[in-house]
Amino acid sequence: MTVTFLSMDDVRSLINMKDVIGAVDEAFREKARGKVQMPPKVYLFFHEYEGDFRVMPGYIPSLKSAGVKVVNVHVKNKDKGLPTVMATILLLDPETGEPMAILDGTLLTSMRTGAAGAIAAREMAKKGFKKVAFVGAGTQAKYQLLGLNEIAKGLTGKAYDVSEASVEKFSEYAKSVGAAIDVASSVKECISDADVIITTTPATEPVVRNGWVPEGAHINAIGADAPGKEELDPEVLLRARIIVDDMEQAVHSGEVNVPILKGLLKQQKIAGEIGQVLEGKIKGRTSEKEITVFDSTGLAIQDIASASLALRRAVEKGIGVKLRLF
Ligand SMILES: NC(=O)c1ccc[n+]([C@@H]2O[C@H](COP(=O)([O-])OP(=O)(O)OC[C@H]3O[C@@H](n4cnc5c(N)ncnc54)[C@H](O)[C@@H]3O)[C@@H](O)[C@H]2O)c1
Structure with missing residues (x-):
């Protein structure tokens, strides 16, 4: 019994952002069609180390692919x-349960999260958007930029981070991919004229104030992906059309989790899931002036769809190392 091992470099050589946007788009649609299995992620908290880990299983029958991240x-x-x-x-063969591959999921997580952000902006932001604000300028911000770059060229805008070094580095990186992203000295300055706002901080208290969000802006709320995390003033959510990636995960651990727990926001305010938007069952945006929010928690099916594409390509190209299990 052998499994294929794919390192981060292998994964990088096998799939690009465009591929991952396609894979994640189809995974979201399959979810809306009721054709996937994906129990909510399970969390373990290492409070003493300011960390946690999550276990995320998923099965996409149309790809004949199942696994866990x-x-x-x-x-x-x-x-x-x-x-x-x-x-x-870890990917398994759903037919036999045979382990098929072990992949680095670090790059894949960033790519599939960037892909989700790109899909949400494509479906929910004002048409022809150009100005993007990045609140938080770490790893996920970089992949959100790469995702957006696939759907809109000539991006301009601003970035803010509590770490000056991180935001300077991000602004330089943006230039290298054809985007002009200036450094802002406050969140207010960063977002005040943005068409699209991307939040990728690990904040547990709102960093984006309601009064600073311009009319018609779309927000990709990426950072809040565990209970107790939130980046947006609840007033923003009350004013916005909210689309989530998965209702159960979002209520438990997405941007909406804290305001719902505090009774500030009702679950009924959430318009639906991104897969329903893609399938034309609900609208992503209903007017030019509307504020829209995509609450991303990150789905196991995004990982399984992207990993299974990487594995198919690896098998075709003979890439990866075979590891003997027994
Ligand atoms: N939704 C998803 O699918 C998904 C996927 C991956 C990561 N995440 C979440 O995204 C967040 C960022 O992950 P990352 O890998 O980019 O981390 P990172 O550490 O690389 O970047 C986070 C950045 O946020 C900055 N920051 C922290 N507090 C801030 C504040 N109050 N205002 C402005 N900037 C601030 C940090 O200085 C850092 O540069 C985490 O909370 C992570 O759990 C979500």
């Missing part, structure tokens, strides 16, 4: 020279 979030890891988020994915 194990992923952490440790906000102090940067000080130790490690990424905040790291992941490993």
Whole structure:
């Protein structure tokens, strides 16, 4: 019994952002069609280390692909020279349960999250958007930019981060992919004229105030993906059309989790899931002036769809190392 092992470099050589946008788009649609299995992620909390890890199983029958991702979030890891988020994915053959592949899921997590953001902006932001604001300028911000770059060219805008070094680095990186993203000295300055606002901080208290969000803006709320995390003033959510990636996960651990728990927001305010928007069952945006929010918690099916594409390509190209299990 052997499994194929794919490192981060292997994954990078096999799939690009455009591929992942396609894979995630189809996974969201399959979910809306009721054709996937995906129980909500399970969390373990390492409070003493300011970290957690999540176990995320999923099955997409149309891809004949099932598996599980194990992923952490440790906000102090940067000080130790490690990424905040790291992941490993195990794919199984649904027909026999045979383990098929072990993949680095760190790059895949960033790519599939960037892909989800791009899909949400494509469906929910004003047509022809150009100005993007990045609140938080770490790893996920970079992949949100790469995702947006696939659907809109000539992006301009601003970025803000509590770390000056991170935001300077992000602004330089943006230039290298054809986007002009200036450094802002406050969140207010960063977002005040944006068409699209991307929040990717690990904040547990709102960083984006209601009064600063311009009319017609679309917000990709990416950072809040565990109970107790929130980036947006609840007043923004009360004013906005809210679309989530998965209702159960969002209520438990998405941007809406804290305001719902505090009784400030009702679950009924959530218009639906992104897959329903893609399938034309509900609208992403209903007017030019509307504020729209995509609440991303990150779905196991995004990982399984992207990993299964990487594995199919690896098999075709003979890439990866065979590991003997027994
Ligand atoms: N929704 C999803 O699918 C998904 C996927 C991956 C990660 N995440 C979440 O996204 C967040 C960011 O992950 P990452 O990998 O980019 O981490 P990262 O550490 O690389 O980047 C986070 C950045 O936010 C900055 N920051 C922290 N507090 C801030 C504040 N109050 N205002 C402005 N900037 C602030 C940090 O300085 C850092 O540069 C985490 O909360 C993570 O759990 C969500």
